[in-house]
Amino acid sequence: MRNVLIATLIAAAATILAPLSAEAKRYYGDTSLSSRSVTKHARSGGSASTSRSCLTSSARAILNKIEAKFGEVQIISTCRPGARIATSGRPSKHASGEAIDFRVPGKKKQVVQWLRNNHGGGGTMTYSDMDHIHVDVGYHFVALNRHSGK
Numbered sequence: 001m002r003n004v005l006i007a008t009l010i011a012a013a014a015t016i017l018a019p020l021s022a023e024a025k026r027y028y029g030d031t032s033l034s035s036r037s038v039t040k041h042a043r044s045g046g047s048a049s050t051s052r053s054c055l056t057s058s059a060r061a062i063l064n065k066i067e068a069k070f071g072e073v074q075i076i077s078t079c080r081p082g083a084r085i086a087t088s089g090r091p092s093k094h095a096s097g098e099a100i101d102f103r104v105p106g107k108k109k110q111v112v113q114w115l116r117n118n119h120g121g122g123g124t125m126t127y128s129d130m131d132h133i134h135v136d137v138g139y140h141f142v143a144l145n146r147h148s149g150k
Contacts, residue, residue: 054079055097058137062119063100066135070111076101076132093123099136108133116142 052060055078067073078100083092093099104111108126111133115124122137128145 049077049079050075051078055100056137058121059098059100062122062135062137063102065118066102066104066111066115069114070104070107073102073104076103093136093138098122098138099134101132101134103132112144 052063052075055063059078063073077094079097080092080094083095084090085092094101108131112124112126115133115135119135120140122135123139123141123143125134125141125143126132126145127134
C-alpha cells in the first residue's frame with residue numbers, strides 16, 4: 001500500500017512539474033528575469049505573471065483579436081513589475097501591463113504575418129533564440145528573429 005501511495009505521489013509531481021520544466025528556457029527580453037526562466041522566476045517568489053487581468057485594456061484587446069483569429073494561445077508572460085529592457089535599461093512594456101509573450105504551437109509564422117499586417121498599434125517581436133512571440137501596445141515596430149542581446 002505504501003509503495004502505491006509513493007508511486008501515485010511521484011506521478012502527480014511529474015504531471016505538475018513537466019509543464020514547468022518545459023518553460024525553463026532563458027528569457028532575454030528584460031533584466032528583471034536575468035538568466036532565469038519566466039516560470040522559474042514566478043515559482044521562486046518573483047513577480048512574473050501570466051494573468052490577463054493585469055493587462056491594460058489595449059493589450060487585452062490585441063490578445064483577444066489574436067485568439068479570435070487563431071484560437072487560444074499559451075501565455076508565457078504578461079506583467080512583470082519593474083521589468084527593464086536589457087539592451088537599453090528603459091522600462092519594459094511588461095512592467096506596465098502593455099505586453100504579452102505567448103506561443104501558438106504550429107501557427108507561429110501565420111500569427112507573426114497576421115500581426116505584421118494587422119497590428120499597427122504596437123510592436124511585434126520574435127527572437128532567434130526563443131520560440132515565443134512578443135506583442136505590445138504603443139509605437140508600431142516589427143523585429144523578427146532578433147538576437148536577444150545576451
